[in-house]
Amino acid sequence: MAKKKVKVLRTKRFNVVHLIFFIFFIYMVVMVGRYIAKEDIKACEVTEGSLTQNHNYTGLILRTEKVINSDMEGYVQCYVNDGDRVSADGVIYAIDRTGDELTSPGGGTQSSITDEQYRSLRKYLNHFSTGYRGQNFTDVYAFKDQLTTTLYGIRQQEAGEQEGESGLSVKKAPVSGVVYFTMDGFESLSADRITRESLGNIILSNSRVMTGDQIKKDSPICKIISDESWSVIIPITETDAAYYADKTKATVLLTDINAKTSADIKVYEDSNGGKLAMVTLNDYMSSYSADRMVSFQLVKPVITGLKVPRTSVVSSELYTIPVEYACKPENTNDVQFFRIPAGKTEYEEIAPDISYVDSKYYYVECSEFQPGDRILKKDGTGKINGQEYEIGSKKTLKGVYNVNKGFAVFEVVEILDENDTYCIVQPGTVYGLAVYDHIVLNASTVDEDDLLY
Numbered sequence: 415m416a417k418k419k420v421k422v423l424r425t426k427r428f429n430v431v432h433l434i435f436f437i438f439f440i441y442m443v444v445m446v447g448r449y450i451a452k453e454d455i456k457a458c459e460v461t462e463g464s465l466t467q468n469h470n471y472t473g474l475i476l477r478t479e480k481v482i483n484s485d486m487e488g489y490v491q492c493y494v495n496d497g498d499r500v501s502a503d504g505v506i507y508a509i510d511r512t513g514d515e516l517t518s519p520g521g522g523t524q525s526s527i528t529d530e531q532y533r534s535l536r537k538y539l540n541h542f543s544t545g546y547r548g549q550n551f552t553d554v555y556a557f558k559d560q561l562t563t564t565l566y567g568i569r570q571q572e573a574g575e576q577e578g579e580s581g582l583s584v585k586k587a588p589v590s591g592v593v594y595f596t597m598d599g600f601e602s603l604s605a606d607r608i609t610r611e612s613l614g615n616i617i618l619s620n621s622r623v624m625t626g627d628q629i630k631k632d633s634p635i636c637k638i639i640s641d642e643s644w645s646v647i648i649p650i651t652e653t654d655a656a657y658y659a660d661k662t663k664a665t666v667l668l669t670d671i672n673a674k675t676s677a678d679i680k681v682y683e684d685s686n687g688g689k690l691a692m693v694t695l696n697d698y699m700s701s702y703s704a705d706r707m708v709s710f711q712l713v714k715p716v717i718t719g720l721k722v723p724r725t726s727v728v729s730s731e732l733y734t735i736p737v738e739y740a741c742k743p744e745n746t747n748d749v750q751f752f753r754i755p756a757g758k759t760e761y762e763e764i765a766p767d768i769s770y771v772d773s774k775y776y777y778v779e780c781s782e783f784q785p786g787d788r789i790l791k792k793d794g795t796g797k798i799n800g801q802e803y804e805i806g807s808k809k810t811l812k813g814v815y816n817v818n819k820g821f822a823v824f825e826v827v828e829i830l831d832e833n834d835t836y837c838i839v840q841p842g843t844v845y846g847l848a849v850y851d852h853i854v855l856n857a858s859t860v861d862e863d864d865l866l867y
Contacts, residue, residue: 456855457817460847463721465831465838468667468711473648473693474613475706478641479601480591482506484629486583489513492625492636494593497704500638502590507635509583591640592703596622600706601637610649610688618706642699646708650691653832654712655681658691665713666693671701674713717831719838720847722814727837728857730824731808732769732777739789739803740776749776752798756786761798768845770811770826777811779824814847815854822860 484490488509500506587593598620623635650658658664664679678694693712702708741750748765755762766782783805791801812829815822825847828840839847847853854860 455859457852458723458726458855460720460722460849460851460853462718462841462849463836463838464716464718465721465833465836468713469651469654469833470669470709470711471646471648471650472707472709473646474600474603474608474616475702475708476603476605476645476647477639477699477703478643480589480638480640481597481601481634482585482588482636482638484509484631484633484635486511487631488583488629490623490625490627490629490635491582492595492623496594496596497592497700499592500587500590502588503586504590505584506587506593506638507585507595509585509629511583585635587638589638589640591638592700593636593638594704595624595636596620596704597634597637598706605645605647605692606685608647608690609684609686610690611686613647613649613690616707639699639703643694643696644699644702645692645694646710648691648693650681650689651832652689653829654714655689655691657714657831658712664693666695667711667713668698668701669709669711671698673698673701679712714831717838719830720827720841720849722827722837722839722847722853723855724832724835724837725856725858726814726853727812727827727829728814729810729812730769731780731810732824732826733780733783733805734775734777734807734809735789735805736775736803737771737773739791741792752790752792753783754788754790754802756784756788761790767823769813769824770846771844775809777809777826780808815857815860816847817852817854822854 486509488511491508491510493505493507494500598618623629629635658679658681662678662680664677665674666677667674675695675697677696680692680694682690682692684690693710735751739751741752742748743750749768750763750765752761753764754760764782766778768776769779770777785806787805789803789805790798791803792798811826813824813826816825817823825845826843827837827847828843829837830840831838841848
């Protein structure tokens, strides 16, 4: 009897070595890919320096401006030019109820011009004639308006005498000041209605009342700037806000006229929490009385310190630990803490890198602890007294990544001044930067504890 052949199927045994090799291969592929994709980390050396560039600001001008509204309907006759200064009770304009005086000035009577007025007009005409250029033809219209206003100004006295006999109603200035028949709608704006956002969205649109315009009752005709003091609201930078927070005076350089003057300054927050400053000047009001916006510089003393690129500065969250929970062993600069890791009962001694310290807290990187870790407190004899502090409270501070040790360590910096390229930071701070330290040039390319070399 023939024997049956039995086919034996062999099972492959699980090879642990192959699995380990496969996992290691995947890990290497991932790490090489991350290395290729990651931006190169470049370091730079900290040096001493200063910034001489003053901050340029463009702000909104606020003044004491009294708007004069018409008390009747009629046609306007302007007796002064924009920018002219008038005394209280000085004639500034008249309203012609019927328009007859406008078309036939003086009701058919002949106005007399004194020799002095004639010489003034002649000088005015000669000045325009010698300065006129064909490419500026629009100046003719402005000159016409000014000349018309000047002629009406000559007739102010006559108009006052005729007021009762004609359709003219002469209006006098209630206060002394500078008159403008050009208005922009910001005359009644108060500082508390201005926000940082609204300063960036201002659109100026001027309206002007001219001789011959028909005016309705209660319509604005002109404004009078009655005070030499004027204020400018600016969106101040964080650095300047910190610098001027406890100051009341500032030096201002008016770049348009190259004039430097002292001014009052007040830093405050708008209704949305944005930082603003009110700069109040008592000089050069007439130079900007026709303007609503002005550009200037806040001139500060030259500040020296450690000069670092702005790209090196980054904000980071740090754990806070009360200073009384720290222990400083003799003959060392290290700061130690007695930590009970979360979920455990035994404590251990650790000496983390300190990013910053003030009168209340040590600030350490979040990678040094875990939420729920507890820090034990020792008494004056060096014994643990049972008091505990649980890790969890954080604070966001600005700093740089120090790479002196070959890996990134976050260090807090106090910025004294800055421009678009560099920051000047306070030297000599505990656990802070020093000259010749090496820091990451672009902080966005590195994470805490990244190995660099």
